[in-house]
Amino acid sequence: MRNPGPRTTVSLPAFCEGRMAASPLRLGPEKLFEMPAVLGRLSRYQSTSQAFAEVLRLPKQQLRKLLYPLQEVERYLVPDGRQDLHLRIFNPSLEDIARAESVFKATERNRIDYVSSAIRKDHAPDLPRPEVCFIGRSNVGKSSLIKALFSLAPEVEVRISKTPGHTKKMNFFKVGKHFTVVDMPGYGYRAPEDFADMVETYLKERSNLRRTFLLVDSVVGIQKTDNIAIEMCEEFALPYVIVLTKIDKSSKGHLLKQVLEIQKYVNTKTQGCFPQLFAVSSKCNCSLTTSHFSPDVLRLLDITF
Template sequence: MKTPLSFCHLRQLRNRMPGNITSIRNQTLISSTSRPLQTDTKHDKLGVQKQDMFRNPLSRLQPYLQVPILSDKDEVFAPTHTEIEQGWCLFRNDLQKKHEIRFHTAVVRSSKLADFRMPEVAFLGRSNVGKSSLIQAMFSEVPNVEVRVSRKPGHTKTLNFFQVGKSFSLVDMPGYGYNMPDHFQESVEKYLQTRRRLCRTFILIDGQVGLTKTDEVGLKMMEEFKIPYVVVMTKIDKAGRHTLVSNLLSFLEVRNNSTGHCCFPQPFLVSSKSGEGLALLQTFIAYITGCIHVEGL
């Protein structure tokens, strides 16, 4: 009998993805004669300028690839500047309009949790990939909301709910893989499989490290559980351009070979340190939770 998949099987997987995904990389990176790809030096890191805050980081990488990152048949999220501003505004307190962001609750088991009567979006990924940092960065304009981050993997141990006005909740979760909590199956997996108002799960992948075996199993399990998810590549400020392009292509190859249809085709690239990509992600969250309308989708 086939053993049901569980994230708990990921506890031991700490090794990196074996470097067998080379086919797309080799074919599609523009050769060094046509447009030089710099090596991963400190100068090569993505330094975000203020005017770039609303820009999709993918657009910086596209010139280095011969094929489009997203094909014509992919659903592409490309909001206008005004729509991004609308999405971004939801992540700030506006007490006059009674839009308040606050920490709501921390639980291990969600089965007894009340229905908060608003959509929820959850953040999942390997321990230390940057889940809590991403939520912290999205709430950077809300000083009274504390989101704890740590260099030590396995820091977040509970499902932490943050309420964004009456619009939606963001759920920070324990990471899987190294130092994952024993209750992971009962807490996180159960939540993912049973929570009625969970509208999308964001799976975070480290942009510098790339897709690991652990991440691959995680993605496979989302397909198996039939849970709609979106991939977010984190820490892009740390990754050199070449590394980032390569890791992005590895993910796209896995996505293209996946038989399921739960993955939103467009990956989001973010840095919680520089802020790059955050406004676009915030707008996407506002859009999928039904808070804003985006033309052309």
């Protein structure tokens, strides 16, 4: 059984010791958004996309809202008493975002491809890279989020559908030589008949699984089926993260209510869950709307540049 590590450190030396957060490139909010300085600092990152460059030209307030969608509620998402960890999940620097692009952008040296699908763990491809998997209720937005992360690799087909239960198999995608992303079938409504055996066996026995992203609909919060998934992660001592989806469909007050309730749940009823929540918009049809998320995927895997 895997050891998820200490409750608050989550076995991430570079991240939890604050080395990444202490980078001299991190500036205060006002200087961060001074466009000449921003463009100058980003000029060293040749991988920065044209779309990202265009966004940098937006008015300061609009840019801040786009890149850091939960800035106004950020103080509610920092674990109590753990300010020393610099866990500002929703405030990656622009340099962090540009670096993350280099990992999620397909090039000749960094191939991002669909690998295969499997209906059972013993059908899964034998891959040497670390794996991260995305699980959640049917139609919670797993495939949409993965498609957004791969937006700089448009040739990679990630099928999405408004019909709940569209994903019936485990779909494997390689991200260069860095890691593999696994899109799991949704549980709950229209889940595959063999879902429990498929997912439970994978989570329990997949030796190179490094992190599980458990997606929860921010509109309805943690449901009974989510509880079962969380209990499974806890039973197998898996390090996992809760990701709130569809935050654009909740009012600020409702979102705060859900955030506080879920954070209390995490603090009192879990051991292996990362102590801070992530959040993404349901309108994640390009890398820009998830730019605050992709750098932290890499941090959670302890991938440096």
